[in-house]
Amino acid sequence: MLYLIGLGLGDAKDITVKGLEVVRRCSRVYLEAYTSILTVGKEVLEEFYGRKLILADREEVEQEADNILKDADICDVAFLVVGDPFGATTHSDLILRATKLGISYRVIHNASIMNAVGCCGLQLYKFGETVSIVFWTDTWRPESFFDKVKKNRQNGMHTLCLLDIKIKEQSLENLIKGRKIYEPPRYMTVNQAAQQLLEIVQNHRIRGEEPAVTEKTLCVGLARVGAEDQKIAAGTLQQMCTVDLGGPLHSLIITGDNMHPLEVEMLSLFSISENGTESTSIDGLRQAGD
Amino acid sequence: MLYLIGLGLGDAKDITVKGLEVVRRCSRVYLEAYTSILTVGKEVLEEFYGRKLILADREEVEQEADNILKDADICDVAFLVVGDPFGATTHSDLILRATKLGISYRVIHNASIMNAVGCCGLQLYKFGETVSIVFWTDTWRPESFFDKVKKNRQNGMHTLCLLDIKIKEQSLENLIKGRKIYEPPRYMTVNQAAQQLLEIVQNHRIRGEEPAVTEKTLCVGLARVGAEDQKIAAGTLQQMCTVDLGGPLHSLIITGDNMHPLEVEMLSLFSISENGTESTSIDGLRQAGD
Numbered sequence: 001m002l003y004l005i006g007l008g009l010g011d012a013k014d015i016t017v018k019g020l021e022v023v024r025r026c027s028r029v030y031l032e033a034y035t036s037i038l039t040v041g042k043e044v045l046e047e048f049y050g051r052k053l054i055l056a057d058r059e060e061v062e063q064e065a066d067n068i069l070k071d072a073d074i075c076d077v078a079f080l081v082v083g084d085p086f087g088a089t090t091h092s093d094l095i096l097r098a099t100k101l102g103i104s105y106r107v108i109h110n111a112s113i114m115n116a117v118g119c120c121g122l123q124l125y126k127f128g129e130t131v132s133i134v135f136w137t138d139t140w141r142p143e144s145f146f147d148k149v150k151k152n153r154q155n156g157m158h159t160l161c162l163l164d165i166k167i168k169e170q171s172l173e174n175l176i177k178g179r180k181i182y183e184p185p186r187y188m189t190v191n192q193a194a195q196q197l198l199e200i201v202q203n204h205r206i207r208g209e210e211p212a213v214t215e216k217t218l219c220v221g222l223a224r225v226g227a228e229d230q231k232i233a234a235g236t237l238q239q240m241c242t243v244d245l246g247g248p249l250h251s252l253i254i255t256g257d258n259m260h261p262l263e264v265e266m267l268s269l270f271s272i273s274e275n276g277t278e279s280t281s282i283d284g285l286r287q288a289g290d
Numbered sequence: 291m292l293y294l295i296g297l298g299l300g301d302a303k304d305i306t307v308k309g310l311e312v313v314r315r316c317s318r319v320y321l322e323a324y325t326s327i328l329t330v331g332k333e334v335l336e337e338f339y340g341r342k343l344i345l346a347d348r349e350e351v352e353q354e355a356d357n358i359l360k361d362a363d364i365c366d367v368a369f370l371v372v373g374d375p376f377g378a379t380t381h382s383d384l385i386l387r388a389t390k391l392g393i394s395y396r397v398i399h400n401a402s403i404m405n406a407v408g409c410c411g412l413q414l415y416k417f418g419e420t421v422s423i424v425f426w427t428d429t430w431r432p433e434s435f436f437d438k439v440k441k442n443r444q445n446g447m448h449t450l451c452l453l454d455i456k457i458k459e460q461s462l463e464n465l466i467k468g469r470k471i472y473e474p475p476r477y478m479t480v481n482q483a484a485q486q487l488l489e490i491v492q493n494h495r496i497r498g499e500e501p502a503v504t505e506k507t508l509c510v511g512l513a514r515v516g517a518e519d520q521k522i523a524a525g526t527l528q529q530m531c532t533v534d535l536g537g538p539l540h541s542l543i544i545t546g547d548n549m550h551p552l553e554v555e556m557l558s559l560f561s562i563s564e565n566g567t568e569s570t571s572i573d574g575l576r577q578a579g580d
Contacts, residue, residue, distance in 0.1 A: 008306060009399060016400070017310060018303035084401055086408025092556045095411075099559060109299060109406045109516050110306070111374055111399030114414050118376025119397050121385075124404050125420035129447060132415075155441055157419060226399050266382045269389060 002069065002098045003078045004085035006110025009226030011040045012048035019108045023049050026078040030056045030068055032091075033167070036082035036113075037187075037249060039227045045080075053080070057168055065097050072103045087112030113225060113251055117160055120220045120232050121266020122253060128157030133193045133252070134164045135186065143200050150212035153256050161252040163188035187248035190221035190233075194240035194252065201237075213237060213254060220253040220267065221245050235272035243272055292359065292388045293368045294375035296400025299516030301330045302338035309398045313339050317365040320346045320358055322381075323457070326372035326403075327477075327539060329517045335370075343370070347458055355387050362393045377402030403541055406515045407450055410522050411556020412543060418447030423483045423542070424454045425476065433490050440502035443546050451542040453478035477538035480511035480523075484530035484542065491527075503527060503544060510543040510557065511535050525562035533562055 003022050008014030015023070023029055031042060031053040038045070046053050056068065056079070068079065085091050085107055098105050118124045129152060131145040145161075152159045166186040174181045197213065204211035215238040223231040223245035233243045240252065259267075293312050298304030305313070313319055321332060321343040328335070336343050346358065346369070358369065375381050375397055388395050408414045419442060421435040435451075442449045456476040464471045487503065494501040505528040513521040513535035523533045530542065549557075 006401065010308070013308035013311070014306050014399075016298060016304050016306050018300070020307060021303070084405050084408065086414065087405060092411050092552045096552075096555055096559075107409050107516075109304075109401030109409070111296065111401060112405045114408075115374050115377060115402045115405040116399045118374065118404075119399070121382050124376065125422075125452075128418055129445070130415035151445055155419070155445075162415075226397075262382045262386075265386055269386075 001076050002072045002094070002103055002105040003076065003108060004091055004095070004105060005078055005080050005108040006084040006087070006112065007038060007045075007080055007082050008110040009038070009083055009113065009116055010224075011038060011227065012045050014038075014110065014226065015049075016108060016110060019110070020049065022076070022108065023051055023078050023080070025076065026051075027071070027075040028054060029078045030054045030080065032061065032079065032081045033057050036087070036165070038082055039224060039229075059168075061091075061094065065094055068094070069098055069101055069103055072098065073101070083112030084110050084114070087114050111226060113162065113249075114160070116225045117222060117251065117253060119225060119230075120222060120234070120253065120270060122158050122220065122255065122263050123260065126156070126158055126256065127160055128152030128155060128256070130160045130162060132162045132164070133188065133196060135166065135188060135192075136196055141196075141199075143203065146197075146200050146204075146212070149254055153212050153254070156256045156258045158256045159254040161193060161254065163190070163193050163250050163252065165249070188250065189248075190223070190240050190245055190250045190252050191242065193250070194219070194221075194237055197237060197254075198241065218255045218267075220255065220270070222251045222253070223247070224249065225251065232270040233272050234267040234270045239272050291366050292362045292384070292393055292395040293366065293398060294381055294385070294395060295368055295370050295398040296374040296377070296402065297328060297335075297370055297372050298400040299328070299373060299403065299406055300514075301328060301517065302335050304328075304400065304516065305339075306398060306400060309400070310339065312366070312398065313341055313368050313370070315366060316341075316368040317361070318344060318358075319368045319370065320344045322351065322369065322371045323347050326377070326455070328372055329514060329519075349458075351381075351384065355384055358384070359388055359391060359393055362388065363391070373402030374400050374404070377404050401516060403452065403515060403539075404450070407512060407541065407543060409515060409520075410510045410512060410524070410543065410560060412448050412510065412545065412553050413550065416446070416448055416546065417450055418442030418445060418546070420450045420452060422452045422454070423478065423486060425456065425478060425482075426486055431486075431489075433493065436487075436490050436494075436502070439544055443502050443544070446546045446548045448546045449544040451483060451544065453480070453483050453540050453542065455539070478540065479538075480513070480530050480533065480535055480540045480542050483540070484509070484511075484527055487527060487544075488531065508545045508557075510545065510560070512541045512543070513537070514539065515541065522560040523562050524557040524560045529562050 005019040169183040201211040221233045295309045459473040491501040511523045
């Protein structure tokens with residue numbers, strides 16, 4: 001049996017009781033290590049689970065799926081995923097391969113950023129399409145996701161923006177020379193995402209288009225959702241450029257209009273005042289929404 | 291401290307390790323009992339947690355929130371919610387009351403139907419606004435949610451339909467006489483939801499409007515997501531009227547067009563063949579989508 005097990009979002013103890021029991025009895029336990037991270041490292045997980053974990057990066061899962069699935073018809077193999085196995089990235093590919101090999105699978109769900117963002121008080125059912133914001137380079141500055149934000153806002157929906165993660169990135173030089181030397185991991189901050197968004201807003205204005213989002217659009221920055229030191233900050237897109245949310249992972253929500261009074265009141269618990277500290281001014285928040 | 295703890299979707303062991311530790315040390319433990327249900331009852335949870343649970347129905351949470359929050363500034367109180375505390379229903383109100391009383395709160399997240407639906411293979415980021423389908427009566431047959439489905443489909447998005455739950459319902463007679471006698475709980479099935487949807491489709495045709503959904507629209511019925519005996523069936527809306535998914539809870543997805551090949555392939559694992567049994571015909575699925 002192949003078990004796909006969600007680890008949740010915070011630390012080792014966010015696994016479910018059922019998930020932990022399965023991990024402890026499986027023959028091999030893989031840890032997917034490319035779409036998200038916990039606030040604790042592999043060693044902490046290994047100690048808590050009492051099991052050695054085999055790191056599986058994107059390359060391995062794609063190219064060596066057969067190794068992962070080896071003998072899974074006669075023994076139990078666990079594949080651990082931060083968040084939920086069907087969170088931001090689905091692991092459909094692994095499931096389809098297993099099914100073709102006649103291997104049964106089971107999913108043990110957990111929280112993922114896709115549902116845990118509800119902690120800021122915005123209602124989950126009012127979220128439209130989720131978008132991803134990638135690190136821009138000098139030559140690659142994609143803006144197409146902005147159309148989806150626009151469509152969501154036109155329909156009064158919030159947009160969850162998942163921010164880029166660069167793990168096992170190679171410098172151009174190392175890539176050309178075929179050297180498997182990797183750069184330190186990079187995680188996009190809410191500040192960086194907001195700055196890129198504001199640049200897109202400016203580009204729209206230069207082209208004479210009315211942007212769907214402005215400096216004043218009410219946004220929510222979230223960091224380390226589900227962890228002890230989680231941080232949430234509600235304020236304008238402009239404020240998101242400078243708010244300090246600490247370490248990764250970060251996510252950004254661009255709100256839709258017509259918020260429910262309860263949503264506004266909840267956001268006010270996290271509002272950024274003029275001087276950058278927390279305040280609880282609901283009026284300020286209402287004015288921030290444009 | 292007030293702890294809002296998600297229980298996940300299946301049985302007692304779907305609570306997280308962290309959640310279980312908190313439950314075991316809290317002074318009082320409430321179980322929210324109106325927005326969703328687990329496959330096991332209160333007694334099974336009590337035995338596994340080793341704690342007595344206080345059932346809190348909607349009335350109590352709304353009218354007696356102060357009782358729930360009593361002394362939570364000096365002791366720990368847990369409020370257990372099936373799924374995630376910010377799943378289909380938010381518990382913003384309780385949090386806002388706690389905050390006003392100067393009581394700190396913490397959320398321990400878990401899977402909810404809002405992210406666990408990913409198990410059918412449809413990509414979560416491509417879901418639009420979530421809708422609720424309620425039991426129709428002779429005199430109350432709301433259709434307004436259909437506009438949201440239409441909007442989602444126009445934008446190529448899937449729609450998750452949460453199906454009605456009637457708990458602590460009073461007959462008109464008992465309501466008038468003020469007798470607190472309640473009807474047995476009712477949970478809408480995928481069959482019932484599909485039949486109501488087809489009636490709305492017919493009403494659109496009678497009015498000369500092109501319906502956004504037809505008998506042939508590809509849908510996914512899900513039952514007891516996250517439980518051992520979970521069932522998923524992919525087929526046309528017409529097929530959803532008769533597919534047998536067993537006991538509650540049920541959910542229905544109305545797919546959007548332009549599915550990714552991986553989504554189609556995953557759905558084919560769950561496709562309903564002509565004779566009502568499972569088949570793996572991808573072509574059949576592709577034709578089913580209109």
